Amino acid sequence: MSRSRLPAALALACLPAAALAQTATDTRRAELLRERARIDAELAALDTPAPTPAPVHTADTDIIVTGKALPLTTRVTGQTVTTITDQSFRNTPATTIADIVRLSPGVAVIQGNGPRDVGVSVRGSNARNSFGARNIQVYEDDFPVTQPDGLARFDLTDPHAYGAVDVVRGPSSARYGNYAIGGAVNFRTRRGRDIDGVEAGLDAGGDGYANAFATIGHAGADAEYSLFGSFVRADGATGHTQYETGTINALATYALSDRDRLTAKFIYNEGEFELSTRLSMNQYRTNPYQRGCEAAAAAAPGCGTISVLANGINGTRIAQTAAEGDLARNDRRTIAGLRYEHDLDGDTVWRTQGVFDSRVVNQPTSPTPFRGTLESYNVTSDLTHRGRIAGMDATGFVGVFYNYLDNQSLSFNKTPAGRNGIGAPTQNVLGDIRNMGARARIELGLTPDLQVIAGIGAERSIINVRQTAYAYPLAASATIATAPALRRFWNVAPEASLVWRAIEGVKLHARLGTGYGIPQAGALFVTAAGIPGNNADLKAQKTVGIDVGATVALGDTLTAELTGYHEWFRNEQISQSAGVNLLAYTANAPRSVHRGVELGLEWRPWRGTKLGASYSYNDHHYTDFVERLTSGAVSATFDRAGNRIPGVIPTFANARVGYDRPEGALKGLGGFVEVTYRSRYALDNGNLLKAPGYTLANLNLHYDPPGWLSLFVSVQNLFDKTYVGSASVLADSLNAATGQQYGEAILMNTTGSIYAGQPRTLYAGVKARF
Known part of the structure; x- marks a missing residue:
């Protein structure tokens, strides 16, 4: 070509x-x-x-997409992929990443730890984690933004920077390596040619929300760039959830010659986020938005509190509300990447890229504040060859990679002296995490309508960390205990798929995929009681999955995608909260099954009118898991086989009906009504407590003409529904007197779980193009 x-x-x-x-x-x-x-x-x-x-x-x-090299996420053959373009969200508030990715089938989002943090789950992959993204690989413009410990966060970027998002669903470790249990998500920044000048805008809304943003972009003969910046602040609907955050996001490409290209990526984000405490179900029902919770001594009913040591070392504890303790996050993230591509000949391209990723955190979010510096390096190099084998079109790919993370994590006791009340250390986890390996892939066109794809990835992972734990008994000297953990993992992930264009506009695919994810380093040192200790025997989780799907495109009127999946897990890592004053604990469930159906639909019955809908059903349950509960000297086991995996929403759907005037003096005038449904879901392994389901409605009106100015007005949660925006999975507990697990009544009063979702909020925005 x-x-x-x-x-x-x-x-x-x-x-x-x-x-x-x-x-x-x-x-x-x-x-x-x-x-x-x-x-x-x-x-x-x-x-x-x-x-x-x-x-x-x-x-x-x-010159932004990767030339002749095989793209990682923007064009994936043989797998279920949904691409969401900015046409779906450019005239909306888009306050968080949730406003983009929830439009894809198979994707559920929850509020994370803080007012801007978002937890993203693909096919239930991240359902038990209360923040960020685990068990999926996240990219920006094909640069990785998941660190080698498997964590990506979605509060470091602004949705206004993006032109499209690709969601790749299903076990994908052959292509993406460690932690790609649920697949991958790739955010694509807007191209310089699409901006071609300057765009500046301001969004404002209830609870003091304001987002001032601007984008500069241009494309020339050999170079293209886009530079985005924003500053966002809000007071928050829930008590003590004010925040301010700034973002810079840049992408630049340069053609050194007809055969050589450079692409540079830079992201910087820093934010100050106040946090409220997660509530019990009863607290949530009494006071969902934490009103009147400034002081524990005079707190209104339903206020959450934490328990801090009066002297920051040992002895007497004092109850404080989130406002008194000034619970907060102050995080800084810097990502810089460079990609070089060289065409060896007309059919073969060599691509090498490196990424530096620095995460600096200061999080007095609980009775044990956390501070850390986690700096990582990612290097990949690969070859793509496009040619013919035995007369058939073929694309071959082979690559190697290396990831390194320097883990420096420190925890302390909190004192009553607010955000800066840092007392004696409780534990340090220092060391490194390394992943290295190779992957290969072949895409072969057996006929013009039938394609076979096969791939394999092999990876060596090493966790080499050391915990130092500090204890301060009363009337005795402090003690220090060390626990080294050197864990080595070897994982191999094959995949294979068939793609058949049955008739014009109808494409079918069948796929066998595999995925794996090693434990996080911090999980090796938290016991089932939610305190620092030895948990170093955690195993890597693995899955084998089958997808069968179809995509249909009937002219420019109707497009649809339908996928059914069935995935078998071994040693699935399950995490749960032991309480608001304790750490989250991780264990392995020997066997479990994930299966479900995903449907996406887009219908344009007449010009200017559009109906979009997505539906997802998830049946995730344990098939072999015996959980041991302990209370004092009493211990008992409980068979969880057949129970639903907590945190996974069984059924969720989105539907949007809109109209935009396609021509005439009012071209670009339009709006839409959107409805979101979430079914109730289990919050514990015993399935004794469930988060209630809900239905929300949003209304949007906008004017986006071809000229230089666009406007929108949006009402989110139109009917002011109070709903559970996020719920951490809770640990079941044992009644020492009866040897039975406590029932729903006890779980209803267990704190550390629930954040209320955003109440009805009005937003308005204006954007100018120059």
Whole structure:
């Protein structure tokens, strides 16, 4: 493929099915015009020879996507993938990443630890984690933003920076390595050519919300760049949830020659976030938004509290509300990456990239504040070859990678002296985490309509950390205990799939995928009681999954995707809260099953009208798991086989009906109504307590004409529904007198679980283009 044709092919590959159908005619016309421009330029060069003819470039030259190299996330063959473009969220508040990714089937989002943090779960992958993203790999512009310990956070970026999001679903360790249990998510920043100047905007809303943002972008003959910046602040609907955060997000590409390209990525985010305490179910029902909780001594009913040591060492404890203790997060994240591509010949490209990722955290969020510096390095190098094997089109890929994380984690006792009340140390976890390995892939076209894909990844992972635990008994000297952990893991992940274009507009796929994830270093040193101790025998979790799916595109009117999946897990890592004053504990469930159905639909019955819907059903349950509960000297086991895995929402759906005037003086005037449904779900391994389900409605009106100014007004949670926005999984407990587990009544009063979702909020925004 010539350089002039390559950009068009890549642009088409990155579009969703609906957009492909809708813009097929325009795309073909643009391709012909580019071909004519190339021919005219060659004729002109022949008529007027020059010593060094200048290359012909058009506004559609695409040097952001990875040339001839096999893209990681923007064009995945043989797997269930959904792409969400900014048409779905550019005229909305988009206050967090949740406002984007929840539009994809199979994706559930919850509020994380803090007002801007979001927990993202793909097929239940992150359901038991109360913050960030685990068990999926996260990328930006194909640069990894998941550190080698498996954690990615979604509060470091602003949705206004993005032009599209790709969601790859299903076990994917052959392609993405460690922790790709649920798949991968790739955020694509807006391209410089799409911005072509300056855009600046301001969104404002209830509870003091304001987001001032701007983007600069441009594309030239050999270079393209986009630079985004924003500052966001809000007071929060829940007591003590004020925050301020700033973000810089940049992407630049430069064509060194016709055969060499450089791409640079930079992200910086820093934020101050006040945190409220997670509540028990009874506290949530009494006072969901933590009103009147400034002081424990005069707190209103339903206020959550923590228990801190009066002297920060031992002895007497004092109850404090979140406001009194000034619970907070002050985190800083810096990511810098560079990618180099070189075309070895017309069919083979070599790609090498490196990423530096620094996470600096200061989190007095509980009775044991946490501070840490976690700096990581990621290096990959790979070859992609496109050619023919036995007369069949073939794409081959082989690559190697290395990840390193320097883990410096420190925990302390909290004193009553507010955010800076740091007392004696409780534990340090110091050391490193390394992952290294290789992967290979072949995509072979058996016929024009039938394609087979096979891949494999092999990885060596090493956790080499050391815990130092401090204890301060009354009337005795302090004690120090050390516990080294050197764990080595070897994982191999194969995959295979078939893709068949049955008829025009209908494509079927069947896939066998595998995934694995080693334990997190911190989980090795927390006991079932929620205190520092030895838990170093945790095993890596592994899964084998089958997907069968279909995509349908009927012209520019209807597109749909339907996927059924069945995944078998071994040693699934399950985490749960032991209480508000304790640490989360992780254990292995020997066997479990995840299965479900995912449906996505987009229908345009007439010009300007659009109906979008997604539906997901998850049946996740244990098949072999005996849990031991202990209370004092009494211990008992409970068979959890057949129980639903807590934290996983069985059924959730989104539907949006909208209209945008397609022509005339009011072109761009429109709006939509959106409905979100979530069923109730279990909060403990015994399935004794469930978070209630809910249905929310949103309303949006906007005016986005072709000119320089656009406006929107949006009402989120239109009917002001009080709902559970986030619920941490709770540990069951044992009645020492009867030897039986406590029932729902005790769990209802167990704190450390629930945050209320956002009440009805009005937002408005304006954006100008220059």
